[in-house]
Amino acid sequence: MTATPTYETRPLQCWGKAKEIRKQYYVDYASAHERGGLRWAGGAWTFGAIPCGLGDDVYSLTSEPYGASIAANKDFSMRCLEATERAGYARDLCSYMRNYWGSLLLDEYLWGGSFPKPDFIWQDHICCSHAKWYQVVGDHEPDIPQFCIDVAVGPEGAINENKLSYIVGQMHDGIDWMEEITGRTYDDEKLIEAVYQECRSTSLWAEICCLNKAIPAPLEEKTMYSLYVLGTLAKHSKVVADFYEELRDEVQDRVDNHIAAVPNERCRLMSDTQPPWGFLSLFRYLEEYGALSVGSLYTFGLIGMWEDKPDGSWGPRTTPQQQGIDIKDRDQALRILAAWNLSKPEWQHFYSPHLKTALMVRIAKEWHLDGVLLHYNRGCEGLSVGIAENRLGLIEAGYPVMTFEGNMGDEREFDLARTKARIDTFMETLGFTRESTSTGSASAPSRARRCT
Amino acid sequence: MITAGIDMGAKTIKVVIVDDGNMVGKAMTIAGFEATESAERAYTTALGEAGLAEGDVERIASTGAGRRYAPHAKHDVSEVKCAVKGAIDLYPNARTVIDVGAEEGRAIRCTEDGNVMDFALNEKCAAGAGAFTEAMSRALEVKVEELGPMSVKSTNAIPMNAQCAVFAESEVVSLLHAKTPKEDIARAVHDAIASRIVSLARKVGFEPDVVLIGGLARNVGFVDSLQRALGCDVLIPSDPEYIGAYGAALAARAG
Numbered sequence: 001m002t003a004t005p006t007y008e009t010r011p012l013q014c015w016g017k018a019k020e021i022r023k024q025y026y027v028d029y030a031s032a033h034e035r036g037g038l039r040w041a042g043g044a045w046t047f048g049a050i051p052c053g054l055g056d057d058v059y060s061l062t063s064e065p066y067g068a069s070i071a072a073n074k075d076f077s078m079r080c081l082e083a084t085e086r087a088g089y090a091r092d093l094c095s096y097m098r099n100y101w102g103s104l105l106l107d108e109y110l111w112g113g114s115f116p117k118p119d120f121i122w123q124d125h126i127c128c129s130h131a132k133w134y135q136v137v138g139d140h141e142p143d144i145p146q147f148c149i150d151v152a153v154g155p156e157g158a159i160n161e162n163k164l165s166y167i168v169g170q171m172h173d174g175i176d177w178m179e180e181i182t183g184r185t186y187d188d189e190k191l192i193e194a195v196y197q198e199c200r201s202t203s204l205w206a207e208i209c210c211l212n213k214a215i216p217a218p219l220e221e222k223t224m225y226s227l228y229v230l231g232t233l234a235k236h237s238k239v240v241a242d243f244y245e246e247l248r249d250e251v252q253d254r255v256d257n258h259i260a261a262v263p264n265e266r267c268r269l270m271s272d273t274q275p276p277w278g279f280l281s282l283f284r285y286l287e288e289y290g291a292l293s294v295g296s297l298y299t300f301g302l303i304g305m306w307e308d309k310p311d312g313s314w315g316p317r318t319t320p321q322q323q324g325i326d327i328k329d330r331d332q333a334l335r336i337l338a339a340w341n342l343s344k345p346e347w348q349h350f351y352s353p354h355l356k357t358a359l360m361v362r363i364a365k366e367w368h369l370d371g372v373l374l375h376y377n378r379g380c381e382g383l384s385v386g387i388a389e390n391r392l393g394l395i396e397a398g399y400p401v402m403t404f405e406g407n408m409g410d411e412r413e414f415d416l417a418r419t420k421a422r423i424d425t426f427m428e429t430l431g432f433t434r435e436s437t438s439t440g441s442a443s444a445p446s447r448a449r450r451c452t
Numbered sequence: 453m454i455t456a457g458i459d460m461g462a463k464t465i466k467v468v469i470v471d472d473g474n475m476v477g478k479a480m481t482i483a484g485f486e487a488t489e490s491a492e493r494a495y496t497t498a499l500g501e502a503g504l505a506e507g508d509v510e511r512i513a514s515t516g517a518g519r520r521y522a523p524h525a526k527h528d529v530s531e532v533k534c535a536v537k538g539a540i541d542l543y544p545n546a547r548t549v550i551d552v553g554a555e556e557g558r559a560i561r562c563t564e565d566g567n568v569m570d571f572a573l574n575e576k577c578a579a580g581a582g583a584f585t586e587a588m589s590r591a592l593e594v595k596v597e598e599l600g601p602m603s604v605k606s607t608n609a610i611p612m613n614a615q616c617a618v619f620a621e622s623e624v625v626s627l628l629h630a631k632t633p634k635e636d637i638a639r640a641v642h643d644a645i646a647s648r649i650v651s652l653a654r655k656v657g658f659e660p661d662v663v664l665i666g667g668l669a670r671n672v673g674f675v676d677s678l679q680r681a682l683g684c685d686v687l688i689p690s691d692p693e694y695i696g697a698y699g700a701a702l703a704a705r706a707g
Contacts, residue, residue: 376575388655395570400570401570403572405575421517421530422573424530425530425531425532425533425571425573428529428530428532428533429530429532429533429567429568429571
């Protein structure tokens with residue numbers, strides 16, 4: 001059995017700032033009309049940089065993070081889920097979507113007041129649920145105009161100029177449509193700036209994730225959830241890109257000075273797909289074994305943009321700015337934006353679980369993992385489909401795998417006690433015993449620490 | 453060395469006393485609401501059967517869902533590890549252990565030296581565990597111990613959807629109303645459980661020898677269905693429900 005180390009640890013200094021940015025995002029969206037601004041809604045995967053061309057007073061509500069935020073508030077989530085079921089929608093649909101619909105049907109915003117309806121919907125179709133999400137919203141709110149971009153053009157390796165043109169053509173149509181429904185004149189300079197910022201923020205997030213290859217890991221995944229989420233809210237925002245730069249510097253400092261996320265780190269794991277948001281205490285339970293999740297394809301690849309580095313490792317994607325590319329017009333900006341997003345790692349496994357397995361094995365190797373926790377997430381078919389196939393691939397590559405069933409957004413489908421018992425068994429098979437007292441994570445201050 | 457293993461199962465508590473590798477005493481009680489007290493009673497009974505006093509036992513380990521509340525035990529071991537330890541001690545050629553208790557079914561693949569290679573547990577579904585047979589015997593209005601012998605008399609295979617015990621119970625009621633012979637319904641119940649368990653076994657990539665332990669190993673109907681679904685015979689120890697506790701006692705000896 002591995003001896004228990006004791007690394008120095010300390011809270012993240014920019015933790016409070018991350019919380020503030022997230023809070024401000026939801027406040028800005030809700031209060032946009034008071035300042036004469038516009039509100040739009042769409043998925044976190046959508047091409048969010050494009051509506052930026054309508055002005056600086058345009059605010060979004062990305063649907064999945066909103067559904068996840070609801071899930072973490074169990075009382076409100078239950079009311080939302082029940083409202084959705086009362087309206088006749090089945091329990092086995094995407095649980096983010098059901099939480100979102102419930103909030104709309106109840107006409108209640110998670111942060112108080114009535115549900116702030118968007119002025120328009122700007123969506124893309126990454127999965128079945130994303131295709132249906134706003135169709136149902138439209139059933140209940142028929143006056144909200146919506147535009148959806150079809151992105152089913154295949155995995156990164158199959159993208160060619162014609163397929164790219166198919167996406168870019170829809171983007172051009174979408175801009176014309178936005179001008180028509182808002183009555184505003186579109187500003188290409190603002191689009192170009194947003195594309196630059198999106199490339200910058202998503203490359204920076206990958207750089208931050210890369211720093212977690214260090215032993216001890218400077219971050220653990222429960223903390224990373226609160227950081228990557230900013231990218232899911234507004235990856236095209238300068239505020240988010242600036243924050244990620246600040247975070248990158250702080251995490252680099254932690255690596256340089258061996259500041260650990262978990263002081264007793266001796267077992268490195270990764271998870272997969274969205275966690276059961278109402279039960280993140282599961283990650284603290286791992287720490288009782290000196291175990292931590294250093295991330296996942298989900299936290300690395302949903303927002304992070306990656307590339308093969310000359311030394312063969314997986315690293316942050318070189319941005320257009322770093323390549324010296326000067327974006328001159330709308331079409332060029334849209335082509336860069338489309339190509340950038342279609343090569344997103346988390347996008348690839350919609351086409352084949354084998355692509356995902358290859359990425360997961362790569363993470364397992366480069367992040368020096370001892371095992372993998374796979375969440376058979378009943379709340380998200382899009383990210384869970386093929387996960388049993390991933391399990392086989394990881395086992396074949398020599399990584400022990402534990403699976404557990406649950407649901408990212410519906411607490412009724414998760415069993416905390418049995419999942420902990422399963423972790424006990426898994427850790428035992430890996431040769432780790434539980435320590436009598438938990439030293440706890442220091443990268444994300446506990447509630448008690450934040451209060452003091 | 454004399455050791456003891458306490459299996460704090462979801463429904464029953466089993467205690468085994470082992471002296472130099474031989475099971476010299478055993479006892480089982482219903483866990484009830486006061487599981488620690490129930491375990492204490494079982495421990496005293498097992499000691500009595502072995503003709504030993506508390507002071508004679510050098511080490512005690514616990515396992516099972518409530519293993520952290522076991523009296524006397526100095527350390528606890530997972531059900532998976534104990535199942536393998538007990539099974540491989542009795543059957544050194546065992547490479548797959550299937551354990552079906554009251555509330556959980558599990559399949560484990562192990563090495564010849566008793567290390568766990570992979571395991572799969574029944575998810576949130578009662579249809580892969582012993583409690584399912586109890587619910588179905590109530591629906592059929594027969595004693596649970598009659599379900600197995602009744603099942604092997606069946607001549608017809610009837611498909612049953614056993615993803616959920618509640619839905620399965622309503623299906624049994626419908627079959628009864630359709631005048632389906634109870635023997636065929638009993639077999640359908642066991643086939644359904646076996647299907648769930650074999651799914652777990654396939655997940656870990658089962659290979660012979662396969663050892664079946666846990667209370668459901670006493671049910672001849674389930675064993676028949678399981679062997680048919682697996683396509684091979686399974687080895688069943690004489691005290692299948694005690695193997696977890698036995699494994700814990702062996703683990704206690706190892707320290």
